[in-house]
Amino acid sequence: MEFGFPELAAIRLGFGLSPHMEPPADADAILASVAVAGPGPEATSTQDARDSAQKLAELGKARVEGGEAEARARVEFARQLRDSRWFGLAHRIARAVDAPSGFGERLVQFWSDHFTVRADGAGAQRLALAFVDEAIRPHLNGRFEDLLFAADTHPMMLLYLDQHVSVGPNSRMARQNEARGLNENLAREILELHTLGVGADYSQADVRQLAKLLTGLTYNTRNDVTFRPGMAEPGAETVLGQSYGGDHQANIDDIRAVMVDIARHPATARHVSRKLAVHFVSDDPDDGLVAAMVAAWRRSDGHLPQVCHAMITHPALADGFRQKARQPFDYLAACLRGLGMRGDELRALQRPEINRFLYLPLGQMGQKWGEPAGPNGWPEEVGAWITPQLLAARISWATRVPAHLFDPLPDPRELMRATLRGSRSEALARAVPRAESAREGVALVLASTDFNRR
Amino acid sequence: MLSRRMFLKSGALIGCSAAAHPLLTTMSFASAPGENRLVVIILRGAMDGLDVFQPYGDPMLRKLRRTISVGPEGGAFDLDGFFALHPALEPLLPLWQGGELAFAHAVSTPYRDKRSHFDGQDLLEAGTGEDVGADHRIGGWLNRLLRAMPGAQSETAYAVGTDEMKILGGEARHKSWAPEAELRLSAQAQRLLEDVYHDDPLFRQAAQDAIELADQGTGREKGPEGDARALGLFAASRLNMQTRIAAFSIAGWDSHARQEAVITRALARLSAAILALREGLGGNWQKTTILAMTEFGRTVRENGTGGTDHGTAGALLMAGGAIRGGRAYGEWPGLGEGQLYAGRDLMPLRDIRAYAAWAMRNLYGIESGLLERSIFPGLDLGADPHFLA
Incomplete structure (x- = not known):
């Protein structure tokens, strides 16, 4: 049975093979398909999110003043907003099952995890959807610096990492209200997680200076101002030896400038290229692969399609086959x-x-949707996902759920052929025909090592 | 085309991780090493020890913190005239009064200056110093403890819950399961699955454990602290049998803004887990030591957003019937000018690993040489703080 580059790419770079379509023929087809992963018809905007948060607040006020009907209206609307997380999950998987190569949707997952956010409370749920539609999806095919700027200045990120309340210690606002001050959370995660990486050569002073430079970035649901000079620390700040601002009123262009410089820093090229390689190729990626990606990054000032091209066309992509396990979201998408x-x-x-x-x-498999434990996102190592309790959840899903969704179930032998083609092992080929029922045969295919590794 | 070599290579790679270890094959049910139980709770996100055990007797606290950690005036419970317990830990107050709750302030891992949660947690769980690069950290310190315990079996230690527990990772076999996990398979499906996993040691072992543990879960618990309570009850159920060491994590401590709300929720979960352990352990509670550890403390000054930022030294919480509680351990470094680390953080006075090491020495008789060289490489044990009864 066939197993060439298209099959390898569908499994390693996408959400696996589909009985409805042929896998992408070559690297160019895969890269071209990323364009399809832009914002879709169900896209949400910050304005939508702001409107709904405002409406929730108004209903809250009405509840205080009014009676039972008002209280019910608020409960109902809050429930609708919380439900966006559930429908967002179904929509995300919907795009993964329909995608031609799946690489674009995998990149959406990757970058949404690289720039982890978490929405707490009903009012923020739609903003988390807007984050992916506004900051991630439009920038998959551009330069890293544009993605970085979009993600780290997006209201959802500002809320998650407390930037919206961070105020320069000598700003106008801090002088008027001495309870207001600096918060270094976003600045630290930008350097440590989003760009240079924790092993890079930067200091607490750089974190502090960047935090001061970021002041002014803010968000609230009442108006659409995203930069308030009155919150910004006056004067110049020095980050990684470079000075920003100082000769003019603080503005967002200084923030854009520092992000572009950090995005083009050699340590960022290394850290982010390696992270891509770890995600798509191997927990311990080949040095040559990372070097090729870094070279493409440096050559192109972080043009992501070129960095991805270096990864997709490198022999390490094939050599690392089955060294990764599908993360739970990818696993459910691949099953469906x-x-x-x-x-x-x-x-x-x-x-x-x-x-x-x-x-x-998903929660039982260890990846509770929308609730990563911290800003570093989900773990990568195979061992973090294949533990007794987490594997049990995969096996249980494979045994129980397909029969609820498909009537009749596909023939397990056909499912094995369609999803694994030439990569199915002899052991699986022997076991599947011996299953007692179609239900158990389907479960065997989906629970197998062949299907869970990629 | 994908070559045959490729398959062989990935197969070989999988094969070599199946390093044969004597513990892998030990299946006899000899009695586990002694009756003492150790539970380690990793508090992810950096717990603000100064807010949990508030040093309100230090006059600097009120100057540095205006809206948080205001001591008994803010509803905290006076413990000894100097420290006060955060109001959200009221459910644990009887433990303090009964000598089953204690803490040590100004403790830290050897991690310094970068203040990254994830590096900090990795180092806390690895139990090494910063001189050991991330690439060379082989597993966690509870795993190395297992290797030093005569008669340890895979049942001896449990990682509980769905979070990754690097503290137990490594060569020595241990069990892991989550309270809500379950698995139902027909006899034939089980046999076929075992065939399919046979050549992949990671899947084979995980499935073997899962099949064995299929009905051992204790189920979900209701309410906002239900998950934490379920972790405690499940850990207790194992500790009442062959298990002597259990580890799980409680996240949600990263209180950069609106700290009062953040820490109240996290403390409610921590106390629910501890009380569930006590409830589930019954008589075995008297032989149990709980250490709740976090990657680092938080800034001494309240920040501009009603919270605190990443710091250095923090607090270790100890609980259980086996401890000498109702008291604070360790020296108090002070909060005054010149007494802080880097002008912003509580000064670390003692390596947090020393407390864990003394627990292992007193609970399991592990020799100090082994503790200082293998389990916690580079640790200076120092004097026994005598926190066990």
């Missing part, structure tokens, strides 16, 4: 894609079904 589910069927799921078949299982 392989079983032949269509995006529209996922979009039609109701909240209780999404909860039972997708949301709760």
